[in-house]
Amino acid sequence: xxxxxSGVIVIAxxxxxSGATAVAVEPNPVAxxxxxxxxxxxxxxxxxEVVEATVQEWAREHAExxxxxxxxxxxxxxxxxx
Numbered sequence: 001x002x003x004x005x006s007g008v009i010v011i012a013x014x015x016x017x018s019g020a021t022a023v024a025v026e027p028n029p030v031a032x033x034x035x036x037x038x039x040x041x042x043x044x045x046x047x048x049e050v051v052e053a054t055v056q057e058w059a060r061e062h063a064e065x066x067x068x069x070x071x072x073x074x075x076x077x078x079x080x081x082x
Contacts, residue, residue, distance in 0.1 A: 001025070002055050002073035007035030007048075009072050014044040021047045023066070027054045 001010035004024035014022055026032040032052040039045040051058050 007038045
């Protein structure tokens, strides 16, 4: 989950797909902590790795080593004028 925010998307997917594992990449430390807490509360924290980094930082170090079946993202909405 790229830019996981509170983790709602990745946690919902982990809840639905009980055999899945996931990585949540979130640059904001407060949001990353919230993702961790929400995953714990929902009982999926053992299957979720939360990485506090931008997607570019994470990809430089890990993308070559990992394979994924699905990549999800719900980026912030930015007005077209910006």
